[in-house]
Amino acid sequence: MSAITASPSTPMMESVSRAITASPSTPMTESFSRAITASPSTPMTESFSWALRVHDLNYTYPDGTVALEHVSFEIKKGESVALVGPNGAGKSTLLLHLNGVLHSSGSRGAIEVLGETVDPKKVHEMPDKIGIVFQNPDDMLFMPMLADDVAFGPINLGIKRDEVERRVRDSLEMVGLSGYEERVPHHLSGGEKKRAALATVLSMEPLILALDEPTTNLDPKSRSELIDILKRLKDEGRTLLIVTHDVNAIPELADRVIVLNRTVVADGTTREVFSDTEMLLAAGLEVPVIMQFFLVLQAFGYPCDVLPLSIEGAVRNLTRTIANGDGHVHLHIHKHTHSEVDSALGKYQHHREAGR
Numbered sequence: 001m002s003a004i005t006a007s008p009s010t011p012m013m014e015s016v017s018r019a020i021t022a023s024p025s026t027p028m029t030e031s032f033s034r035a036i037t038a039s040p041s042t043p044m045t046e047s048f049s050w051a052l053r054v055h056d057l058n059y060t061y062p063d064g065t066v067a068l069e070h071v072s073f074e075i076k077k078g079e080s081v082a083l084v085g086p087n088g089a090g091k092s093t094l095l096l097h098l099n100g101v102l103h104s105s106g107s108r109g110a111i112e113v114l115g116e117t118v119d120p121k122k123v124h125e126m127p128d129k130i131g132i133v134f135q136n137p138d139d140m141l142f143m144p145m146l147a148d149d150v151a152f153g154p155i156n157l158g159i160k161r162d163e164v165e166r167r168v169r170d171s172l173e174m175v176g177l178s179g180y181e182e183r184v185p186h187h188l189s190g191g192e193k194k195r196a197a198l199a200t201v202l203s204m205e206p207l208i209l210a211l212d213e214p215t216t217n218l219d220p221k222s223r224s225e226l227i228d229i230l231k232r233l234k235d236e237g238r239t240l241l242i243v244t245h246d247v248n249a250i251p252e253l254a255d256r257v258i259v260l261n262r263t264v265v266a267d268g269t270t271r272e273v274f275s276d277t278e279m280l281l282a283a284g285l286e287v288p289v290i291m292q293f294f295l296v297l298q299a300f301g302y303p304c305d306v307l308p309l310s311i312e313g314a315v316r317n318l319t320r321t322i323a324n325g326d327g328h329v330h331l332h333i334h335k336h337t338h339s340e341v342d343s344a345l346g347k348y349q350h351h352r353e354a355g356r
């Protein structure tokens, strides 16, 4: 493909590869070996069923801002996990640790990716294991043409030209940017940049994908296409870690939710985490709007023990109720209905106020 002009000799590539490979030796690797080997309950052989293991990760920025404290969690191969938390909770900081980019003297703790300790000196070996889509696409797009940006990773992995061209074509097609090969990445719209940034990671075909706010800035069609892409990757068996404030997308994408607020404050199935109203409020989070709507329906007498998390769940729930109730859903207004509706809405009051 003529649009691919990237070669490892371009000054831009040199500076980037310098940036990612020139990490100073840090005590991180040592501390990880200590942390992992010191745990008799988790023999190393077992670790290969894990895609990611984070053990007691702490990180303080050079200005003294404590971003992560005692963060520990494990993600199995093929799992799809949503990482949620309020602004400033440390989500992006955590993601930047997963491929070693942010390892420094400010880090303590241990990270293992696909059974291997993350070694800041081997950051350049990480891209086909774990691909990270940063929150800000401008941090990922720096070549003169989009095809060069998408080809950059595979070329650095030493992949042959024909295969690089195939990957560029497929990745751009996947994110709906076929025909954009020669466009200047810097000139793309916000949503286009977001999709372009994803393509630069898809082209490396990583086994694990960590995405920071992938649906932000996308129009509804692009958002739903992106959700489909992520579902497809999940079905292919890739491991996904998706940082998001888009709670309505989570039930479709993730089986499990981790809530981070500098440390892990909750970790469970999507339903378990969304059912813990107190914890969600304390962390400044919300639940899918369909769940809130069914709380309101409950106040009108709709029989619903298990609140649906998604539209599909709602349809299943309604179908079941109608089938059991002779073809009708009966709603009632009692004296107390309005106060119950107020109470249902009040559960997430701070969000409605914030959104006004």
Ligand SMILES: Nc1ncnc2c1ncn2[C@@H]1O[C@H](COP(=O)(O)OP(=O)(O)OP(=O)(O)O)[C@@H](O)[C@H]1O
Pocket: 061, 062, 063, 065, 066, 067, 085, 086, 087, 088, 089, 090, 091, 092, 093, 094, 135
């Ligand atoms: N380069 C930096 N220097 C100093 N502090 C930083 C730096 N980057 C982030 N921080 C601080 O670290 C904390 C965690 O930031 P981080 O970007 O990881 O949060 P986040 O959970 O991704 O938030 P958001 O939802 O807004 O993206 C915040 O208090 C932030 O101000």
Ligand SMILES: [Mg+2]
Pocket: 091, 092, 093, 135, 212
């Ligand atoms: Mg962030």
